[in-house]
Amino acid sequence: MDTKETVLNVLQDLTGSDLSDDLDDNLFENGLLDSMGTVQLLLQLQSELGIEVPVSEFERSEWDTPNKIIANTEEMLK
Amino acid sequence: MAKKLFLIFGPVVFAALLLFALLFSPFKLNHITAKTENKAALALSPNVLKGQVIKESALSHEKFVPFFGSSEFSRFDFSHPSVLATKYNRSYTPFLMGAPGTQSLTHYFQMQLITSQMKNRKAVFVISPQWFVKKGARKDAFGFYYSPLQSTTWLLDRKQNNATDRYAAQRLLDMPSGNANHTIMMALRRVAKGQKITHQQRTYLIYEQRLLQHEDQLFSALKIKNNQRKIDRLTKQLPEHYQLHELNQLAVKQGEKHTTNNRFGIDNRFYARRLRSKEKKFKNFEQNWTYTQSPEFSDFELVLDQFAASDTNVEFIIPPVNEKWSKYTGLSTKMLKQFDQKIRYQLTSQGFTNICDLSDKGDVPYFMQDTIHLGWRGWLAADQAIDPFLTQKQTTPTYHMNNKFYSKEWQNQLKVNN
């Protein structure tokens, strides 16, 4: 399973919707993610991919669409 | 870039320059109409008292006579001076200056804005014994009626530095109001020490004064309470022709009607609102009160000095306290008597001889409207002095002022020998 798929699966678990067609939607503006969801996302990524994202690293504007989340995760896996 | 900068800041700079020119220009910015003057004469609004432009404009007409006092002016009833003057088309119209909390110091500083209008004129001054408490004028009340325009004008008008100036400057410095503006405070400190204000201070004060005058001109007339309707309603209760006997009967009748819910001869509404629930607390509450030792005596001397400086001929009114009530609260009659002697000495020894002393009328029924304010028959009695004083020719008084009245000894002196 590649990173993109993993991230989308995690997001689907969290938000209850399939986002593979809406990769550039702003998740905070449409109410799918909030602070709580963010922490869950970070923890989930940590357990599934083994990357450690500190809360400070989480700048909302850089993590607000599925595409950005995927890009950031890939960056951290390098 | 220059064009963009101009588009951003041009309007601001332009507006700032315009405002600057408007506020600091030496021109008068408005005109006070006769209607405003009439309204202001009855308004008792703090902005009128604090300011200059309305008082100045009204008092430039001979018919307006300044009535200095405090809360008694707001007790409008049919024998109130403004009502009588209106009804009987007297040659004078009282310009009421006084509100709850205005005392000698407030009057001294607010008079600074109308000194030229007071020159060789007549005035009425109601002295409240209640001002003369141990602590003197209340700081917050003074602040409420103070405006920096009063102090800048006063400072700029100081020619030579005398005991009056030093005392007044020190008193103003005792108040938070006198310390609110840094330059004014420093200038006051110099005057209090007997020095002249510096050249820079003078320049600053001139511009500050202009700014404050313009503020006064632009805004003071906007908020004036309208009491004309009250006066109109009250004039209807009066008989067509002035007849003392008839008016006295009317006063008794009105008094009877309005003082039915208590045994002190106090107006029903006042009693119900302010006293009924707390009546017990007042029993012997005022036993140790004294009006004979107070810095107010020296503050009052400031006022007298101002009257002397502008050759104003003044009728002083000393109201009594409601005797039924004062017996209940235990206020000492002996102390009141001493107060009366002391204040009369301060007045007469310096040449202020027009005194309407009502202090022994506290037991006359319906004389007072409540505990300390003149009412139906009280105002009528005062009118017996006010009307002739203002409508007939008076001999020019000669004043001989004495600086001893600024001393702590005088403030605390209990007895006078005369």
Next chain:
Amino acid sequence: MLSFTPYENPMYFGILGLGLLPIVIGILCGKRFHWYETLISVFFLILTFGGPKLTQGFALIAYLIYEVLLVWCYTKYRKKNNNTGVFVSAVILAIIPLVIVKLTPAIQNGKQSIIGFLGISYLTFKAVQTIMESRDGVLKAFNPWFFLQFLVFFPTISSGPIDRYRRFKRDYDRVPKQGKYLQLLQKGLHNIFKGFIYKYMLAYVFGTMLLPKLEHQALMAHGLSWSLVGVMYVYSMYLFFDFAGYSLFAVGTSYFMGIETPMNFNSPFKSRNIKDFWNRWHMTLSFWFRDYIYMRLVFFFMKHKVFKSPKTTANVTYILNMTIMGFWHGVTWYYVTYGILHGAALVVNDWWLRYKKSHRGQIPHNKFTEVFATFITFNFVCFTFLLFSGFLNKMIMMK
């Protein structure tokens, strides 16, 4: 000695304009004079904390030395080690001065602590976040001299908005391009003039002209009255326009210095729900609490599986987060109740949104329900502001 509360009168703005002029000219020519920025900051700090407020000035100096040393030591330590105990101690040490200042009036009958000064809580926020970001390893290059500049950045020193170390550093190190800077100047000026309307016109109408009369009437009425309802709305309007006006001055002034201090308010009374409200009201404070308290608590609880369900985790943390915010405002029953109420409202709001989502189709959603939601949110917020104002406390004390 001249002394000002920031942005209080025309003279302050006059001095401000003159002081900013060299900075503006510098940036327009593509240069930043950091030495001048420091000089002007010190000058304005003296204006704010000098003269009659000198005790506050000394308290500020002592506080700055203490915090800079503390954060400096921690960042040095963090380069070699990462012990949780040391991190927690550093955070506690950083907030101790603030705790003392907030507790003193509660213990000593309203007496103010001598180590307090105007703006201490805003500086504490900046210090704590710097420690936390060092702990997370995202803040690597710590410079004590720069940190001091960040703390005392004068436009925001007394009441925020609360900026972030890394964000501030990006702006501080860079000279904005001319075109961009002209835009900043325009926006800055716009903010300052909007601030004039807010603080000196609208807040004056509500706070100085209307509020005292209504408060007096409400006190005379002893208990519930229409005047009390009036106090509630009028105070809320006053609070908003006064604080938003102040924030606009701070943001506008920052823009002139080429620093894009974040905005503090975004039409808060248009909020559709309470969560929306906290994304629009006193934003830099609420985001600070979100990022440094809420998210961290949630992270901690989830990682250690303290609560079974994420829902419980979120709810407990909402209440904790807002209660801490209440205490931060001051240790009085009404501030704390204000916090707890907002925490509870966030819980209810989350529950409702979940309920609505799972009953899609059964609950109508249209223009009318949106207006109704805004109406309810507005009234709830105003009610909590009435608590916040301390007026109810005054009424109770009168009895």
